[in-house]
Amino acid sequence: MANLRDLIRAYRFSGGVVTIEDERALLRAGTEGDGLSLVQARAVLMETAAASKLVLQSTLEDEASGFLETAARGRNRVSRADFQRAADLYLARTRGALTPKQVESRVRLIAERQRLQPAPAGLSRSRQWFERIALPVADAGVELANQDPFAELPQALNPPLATPSQPSPQPSPQPSPQATAPATAPGQPPGRAPILAARAFVLDPADSQSLGLALARWKAEIETGVAERVTALYAADAVLLATLEDDVLIGSAAILGYFRTFLNRAQLTVDFRPAHFWSDRTYGGAGGIYIFSWSDPATGGRLRSTARFSFVFRRGTGGWAIYQHHSSVTPETPAPVLG
Known part of the structure; x- marks a missing residue:
C-alpha cells in the first residue's frame, strides 16, 4: 500500500491533476503490485488524493455532468450560458492542464452522452455555437469524458458497484501497471510534456x-x-x-x-x-x-x-x-x- 500511496503523491510534483488514464494505471499498480482489492485501491486513491490536494479528472467529469443535468432540468436542452458555466468551472479545476478549447470539447462530449440538445442562441437563433466545438480526438494518451477509470480492470477485481448508470465507454488501450509519473496530459500529442509544466494554478x-x-x-x-x-x-x-x-x-x-x-x-x-x-x-x-x-x-x-x-x-x-x-x-x- 505504501508503494501505491507514493505513486499517487508523486503527482504533486507534476501539477496535481490525475487523468483518467493515470487513475486506471494507479489502480492496476494497487491491485497487481500491492495485492489490494479494487475497493481497497479505490479507497487509497481517493483518500491519498484528497490528503495530497490532488485533482482527479474523473471527479471533474462527474461535476460537469451533474452541473449540465441540473441546468437542463428535465428539458434535455442546455443553453449556451449554462454550457459555458460548466466549462468555466471545469477549467478552473484543471490548474492549466487543459486549454479552454480542450475543456469545451470534453464538456460537449459529456452533453452529447447525456443526450442534451444545444439550445438556439444569438440573433440567428442557431446551434452553431455548439456545433463549432470540436470533439476530443481519441488517440493514445487521450481519455474521453465520462469514461470509468475502473472499467478495464479484470472483472474479478471489479465487481459491479451501486453507481448511477452511464453509457458504456469505448475501449481504449490498457495502461502499464507500473506508472511512476503522470501520463501525457489529455489533449496533448503523445510523447510531449504536459501543458501543466508551464502553467501552475495558485490558490490565494x-x-x-x-x-x-x-x-x-x-x-x-x-x-x-x-x-x-x-x-x-x-x-x-x-x-x-x-x-x-x-x-x-x-x-x-x-x-x-x-x-x-x-x-x-x-x-x-x-x-x-x-x-x-x-x-x-x-x-x-x-x-x-x-x-x-x-x-x-x-x-x-x-x-x-x-x-x-x-x-x-x-x-x-x-x-x-x-x-x-x-x-x-x-x-x-x-x-x-x-x-
Missing part, C-alpha cells in the same frame, strides 16, 4: 482559509440539527445532489425539506478529512472525504458512513454561499451516507 491563501472556515460553518450547523440554519448556508438558487435523494434538489425550499428529514438522527456529527480547495474570481470549491456518525436508536451504539463530497461556493457580499453540493457514498461504506 486568504481563499484557502475562508473556504476552510466555510466547511467548518457547515459542520457546525449540521451538528445543531436545525435544518433552517443549515439551509441558510446555501444560495437561494443552490443545487443539492444528495446521495439518498433521487431528484436534483434546487432552491431553498427543496433543500430545507431534505435537511428536515436527514437531520432527524440522534447525536449526528460530521468530520472532514483534509480537503482540496480551489478558487477563481467568482467561485471557490472544496472536495474530499467526510465521515458522518450518529447514534443507533435500537442499540445506542454509533453508526458511521463515509462519503466523497464536492462543494462549489459563490462569492457574495456576505462571503461564500454554497452554490452546488454533490455527495456520493464511498464503496467501502457499510451504512447509508447522510449527506
Whole structure:
C-alpha cells in the first residue's frame, strides 16, 4: 500500500491533476503490485488524493455532468450560458492542464452522452455555437469524458458497484501497471510534456482559509440539527445532489425539506478529512472525504458512513454561499451516507 500511496503523491510534483488514464494505471499498480482489492485501491486513491490536494479528472467529469443535468432540468436542452458555466468551472479545476478549447470539447462530449440538445442562441437563433466545438480526438494518451477509470480492470477485481448508470465507454488501450509519473496530459500529442509544466494554478491563501472556515460553518450547523440554519448556508438558487435523494434538489425550499428529514438522527456529527480547495474570481470549491456518525436508536451504539463530497461556493457580499453540493457514498461504506 505504501508503494501505491507514493505513486499517487508523486503527482504533486507534476501539477496535481490525475487523468483518467493515470487513475486506471494507479489502480492496476494497487491491485497487481500491492495485492489490494479494487475497493481497497479505490479507497487509497481517493483518500491519498484528497490528503495530497490532488485533482482527479474523473471527479471533474462527474461535476460537469451533474452541473449540465441540473441546468437542463428535465428539458434535455442546455443553453449556451449554462454550457459555458460548466466549462468555466471545469477549467478552473484543471490548474492549466487543459486549454479552454480542450475543456469545451470534453464538456460537449459529456452533453452529447447525456443526450442534451444545444439550445438556439444569438440573433440567428442557431446551434452553431455548439456545433463549432470540436470533439476530443481519441488517440493514445487521450481519455474521453465520462469514461470509468475502473472499467478495464479484470472483472474479478471489479465487481459491479451501486453507481448511477452511464453509457458504456469505448475501449481504449490498457495502461502499464507500473506508472511512476503522470501520463501525457489529455489533449496533448503523445510523447510531449504536459501543458501543466508551464502553467501552475495558485490558490490565494486568504481563499484557502475562508473556504476552510466555510466547511467548518457547515459542520457546525449540521451538528445543531436545525435544518433552517443549515439551509441558510446555501444560495437561494443552490443545487443539492444528495446521495439518498433521487431528484436534483434546487432552491431553498427543496433543500430545507431534505435537511428536515436527514437531520432527524440522534447525536449526528460530521468530520472532514483534509480537503482540496480551489478558487477563481467568482467561485471557490472544496472536495474530499467526510465521515458522518450518529447514534443507533435500537442499540445506542454509533453508526458511521463515509462519503466523497464536492462543494462549489459563490462569492457574495456576505462571503461564500454554497452554490452546488454533490455527495456520493464511498464503496467501502457499510451504512447509508447522510449527506
